[in-house]
Amino acid sequence: MSSVNLDFAEELKEYSEDTALECFNCGTCAAICPLVHDNFPRRMIRYVQIGARDKILENSDELWRCLHCGLCTHTCPREADPGEIILGLKRFVVANFRRS
Amino acid sequence: MFNPRDIIETLANNVKQTASPFGIPKFMVNKWYKDINLPKEGEYLLLTGLMYQFTPFIEKSTQYLEKYEGTKMAGLLKYAKYVPSYISGIGLAMMTSRKEKKNAGQALKNIASLLKKSKVDFAYRPDLDNYSGILLYDMGDQKGFVAHAKKVAKKLQDAGIKKIITVDPHTAYALKELFPKYTGISFEVKSYFELLDLESKDCGIEVTLHDPCFFGRYLELSDVPRKVLTNLGISVSKIRNQGEFTSCCGGPAESISPSLSNEIMEKRAKELKEPGKPIIAYCPICLGNLKKSGANVEDLSTLLVRHI
Numbered sequence A: 001m002s003s004v005n006l007d008f009a010e011e012l013k014e015y016s017e018d019t020a021l022e023c024f025n026c027g028t029c030a031a032i033c034p035l036v037h038d039n040f041p042r043r044m045i046r047y048v049q050i051g052a053r054d055k056i057l058e059n060s061d062e063l064w065r066c067l068h069c070g071l072c073t074h075t076c077p078r079e080a081d082p083g084e085i086i087l088g089l090k091r092f093v094v095a096n097f098r099r100s
Numbered sequence B: 001m002f003n004p005r006d007i008i009e010t011l012a013n014n015v016k017q018t019a020s021p022f023g024i025p026k027f028m029v030n031k032w033y034k035d036i037n038l039p040k041e042g043e044y045l046l047l048t049g050l051m052y053q054f055t056p057f058i059e060k061s062t063q064y065l066e067k068y069e070g071t072k073m074a075g076l077l078k079y080a081k082y083v084p085s086y087i088s089g090i091g092l093a094m095m096t097s098r099k100e101k102k103n104a105g106q107a108l109k110n111i112a113s114l115l116k117k118s119k120v121d122f123a124y125r126p127d128l129d130n131y132s133g134i135l136l137y138d139m140g141d142q143k144g145f146v147a148h149a150k151k152v153a154k155k156l157q158d159a160g161i162k163k164i165i166t167v168d169p170h171t172a173y174a175l176k177e178l179f180p181k182y183t184g185i186s187f188e189v190k191s192y193f194e195l196l197d198l199e200s201k202d203c204g205i206e207v208t209l210h211d212p213c214f215f216g217r218y219l220e221l222s223d224v225p226r227k228v229l230t231n232l233g234i235s236v237s238k239i240r241n242q243g244e245f246t247s248c249c250g251g252p253a254e255s256i257s258p259s260l261s262n263e264i265m266e267k268r269a270k271e272l273k274e275p276g277k278p279i280i281a282y283c284p285i286c287l288g289n290l291k292k293s294g295a296n297v298e299d300l301s302t303l304l305v306r307h308i
């Protein structure tokens, strides 16, 4: 079981705007994403919402499949900016591995 | 898929040491302007950002990455960062054929002629033409990107540059949106096709235009090349995903996973081939990637130059 980190949203603010809470999990982003991969990027945004920091680090390689094509951000009905959240998570992971 | 950490550290290291993501010093990649006469002063500065010049090297390095993806050799990439960038970069430069390098420069020569034909007052200064650092930004190396971007922006600012013409969507996005945000230095940035003023013609041909993500969505410029083409009597076929809803060519995944990149590229190539018309790209990454699919594709500047 992965742990939930309540300070994670705060920690992420250093890397991107905190728009993840706008997401209501409709799945539009995952449906339109050209990667067609295991509910990506929605699953990652859900991890952010629930503070599943470990899950993100565990699955971090997946983030670099993202093409930064912007289709998800462009079509998100809630302006949650999923593409930029993924980019922010990349920054978080890079900072994390540079620290380790 | 390669370990993103190995790829990022290799790219970051290369940019730090050589100001180029592939570790190839600028004097070896930027040669396109040498046999043409370009003004040193003008209202605008033409800044290529070296992306067109890098394409043949990207193709070459992807061929190697493709070979090793999913094999034990993939793990060796982490040692790449211990090899001085200029040594690996020069090796890559030597493996890349002269013809491919020349072809990459041709698009830039075309763009310069199109600007001249349109009476745009522009200068070209190789000393100020630097890579924007965009790949580091896309990969999440924010620190590396900001440090590099600041150097590039400062050099331009010190030279008194206010107006810039870019030629590819990635450099355009970096200069227009990211530089003001992360370096605090702003320029007036135009993409070359926004400044074209060509004599009207009636070519009576049809092409299929592939909009790059950054021009179609992020910068919302995809209607501009359409106007330029319409003025020459060149119509653009309707396809399923275009303009703001354009589909990615897969290029950005090239260094992390050539197989994923190929998968996405094949899908897009199929959509583009549907109307059966010549395909036109206006980004060097898209152009290189779509060529790999065997599509009949050329750069927008090549098509335009033929019809002026």
Ligand code: SF4
Residues within 6 Å of the ligand: A022, A023, A024, A025, A026, A027, A028, A029, A030, A042, A045, A072, A075, A076, A077, A078, A079, A080, A081, A082
């Ligand atoms: S499209 Fe927007 S609201 Fe819907 S799941 Fe994706 S991020 Fe959430």
Ligand code: SF4
Residues within 6 Å of the ligand: A029, A032, A033, A034, A035, A040, A041, A065, A066, A067, A068, A069, A070, A071, A072, A073, A082, A083, A086
């Ligand atoms: S930006 Fe990334 S996550 Fe969003 S649609 Fe494109 S590839 Fe998918």
